[in-house]
Amino acid sequence: MAVSFKYWDDCLDPEDMQLMWADPQVSKEWLDAGEGQGQKVHLSRDPDGEAYLTQTEMMAVAVITVHRHFKSQLDPVTTEVAQWLGRELGYKYYDIEEDVNLLYWPFVNVYFGAAYAKWLFSCDEKERTEEFVVRAYKGGKKKATHKSSSPIFQRYLYVKDALLSMRQPESFNELTPDLLANSSSTEGQLICWDSKVSEVDMDAMWSQPDVIKEWTKSGERRGNVRFSHDVKKRPYLSRVEVKTVAEITISRHLSTKGVTPEALAALAEVCSMRFVHGVRSRTGLMGIDYPTAAWLYRDCGHRAYTVSSVDDLYNPFASMYFGAAYLGWLSQYEGRERSHEFIVQAYLGGPENVSLQETGPFWNKFLEALKLYQDPKKEHTGCCIL
Template identity: 40%
Template sequence: MVSFKYWDDCVDPEDLEAMWQQPAVRKEWIDVGETQGQKVHLSRDPEGQPYLTQQRCGFATRFLLLIYLMVLFQAVAEIVTSRHFDTHIDPEMICTIAELESNRQPLAEQHDKKSKVTTVGIMQISPATAESMAKEYQISLYKIEGDPDILYRPFVNVYFGATYLKWLSNFENKVRTEEFMVRAYKGGTKKATHKSTLPYWKRYISVKETFTPRCRKHSNGPTTQAPTSTALDSSNSGCSPLIYLRRKNSSANAYKNHSTTVKRNKVGKLRQPLRFLSQSFPEDMREMWNNPEICNEWNKSNQKRGKVLFTLDSEKNPCLSRLELKAVAEIIVNNYFSTMGIKPTALCALAEMVSMRNVDGTEERTGLMGIDYSTAFRLYTEVGFRDYPIDYEEDLTKPFVSMYFGAAYFAWLSMYEGSERDLQFVIQAYISGPENVNPEGICPEWAKFEQTLAGFEFRERNGGRCNVM
């Protein structure tokens, strides 16, 4: 198995020197104790795990590593495109595809059982594609034949990924659009206009927004600046790789998606199937049925496996009972957030406040947990919460998906700007936005949360007994 301990193991000396010349990279490396002229470590976390391999780690560690990796990879993309592709390949495109394909992991590897094709590295290039590009352009810079492991080297992988994009840009001697190139990169030229690659293109557009225009090559050299904080909003100054989850100056009470059109019915609500199963994954429903309280409740109301219906509120909108809400929260926390100190009852109280347990959400907020699409999508693409797919805004009207991303946002806020935050901060920030938290002032949201939480904890202390509504 391919592994690297130092940057020096996977890049040529001139490439490493070029990395040191990047201001943002230089600052990051110096800040973690690296010295120019000595080997640069790929490992810096407490457990000695490589930065550039996929691993399970704590939320705070993963968050900081993602910022670190973004700085380094942007530098690699800029160096490769400026050296070999002039203005033909945009480094933003490289960065975005790498984000989608491998989460910027040089040692990533995927095997497609159907096509029996293995793709590797940051850009997820197959050895066959690399060899084809080498023959097409008579590339002698890197020798692929007989040494497929060379594709794990970041500069090599990016070079062949960019070469493939260049080839796609003039496929069949026609100038191709960015959309064609991206969709063909994902599914091949035959699926560049097929519906199967459309979600990938939509994700690409959203992720690309995080790489600001000043990431592009400048005639006077790179102007990339190192991040100074991990704020939610991007200042758009320099090319700060900040992870931001909501657009600048967005209203705290108006979570809106600006990139997805959602079909709505006559009263303005999201169209929503009434069956629980149609909005859940089979394994989640199995866990629900395995919950004795849920099983008892559903049997009493004559629900059948595969045909569980949502409860309807007074306005005939689908919603969860408090018992169902508690079960969903427990499943999500136990499966994905058990080490992060999040209490299921806290998520239940938030759902009660922001949506009244309504599956569609409200006019202002989407879904059970009131998470807007742009927030959920950035948690998925930038912070690494990828246990549930999030292709469309409608996905957030699925109870388990909404609960998952609500918990992810809760976890993110608990380490806002790199500092551990108390529950009062997290709740205020969740509801009103972290920039609007006023810990010294009167906060009606916090008082309401305490009251709502007390109700859920009282039911928990009394054996979980509660009314269906």
């Protein structure tokens, strides 16, 4: 039986209510409707008495969720799908194992909806289009190309345009990260290195002359080192930071594997463009997904960093560590020495999908990125990965 709520406060944490009130358009809409801060806010009702979210409310919930977790008109995410996303893909920010009714909370529902959409973007190890994701989200993968799901995508485009016409995304980019910086959310934690990286790893970063020079020049101080952000407020690492994380990770944990810092840094450049969250379907700095990292941790004995949820992979050191471990495993794929070309293509496209046509371009992109991290004073006769 569906759960029914009368007030927003019944299905949101106090912290999330503060974020909603902090949104100018939401607060205006609520105040115009007679709601008041410090009092419970009524959910809107349709003529049949069913609670629903206004476009303004839905937009705010979606933007806060994306900024918080993932750098949709509210559609149901089934209990089975949500539990699978948590159990198999590591989306455990909200624990619904004990209370599946949490799925009726707007922020929880959008969180799992966004996680499912992200999975669809790369399901079956293929990069998928926005149209495929929208049609598959509603009707399942088999109906993504069926004519019956075409109207769904057309309605999606109509609603998307309508929502964007209400307010531009830039307004959220300016507002939301600042709000989340003062909360306990994932995105807020990503504002500073120190909140996501261990004290030991931060000490190691501060011991590197190039890092000290860069951070000091930027006005950073111990205990509160900020990530750099692009124009869309997405946190990323500088090339100095990426290479330093790679050097520390290898010297401390993987020196016997023979992986070079330059190769790791180049892969981060190709996989994630150095974004802390990663890009699209690639999670974290090194683009390592949760199932792969969990397998490396559980079955291959790589346990220098814990990986109990996808959020753990937003730690640059953890992502770099599991990326390096995966490279080492690929170098001996199916029990034999592999070429550098195979290793890179397998890392980016999967070891079972290596082919000149499908994954060959990855190698060229990697070689170009590698030049950014090699010492220009040294001669390089070839590519050295291992």
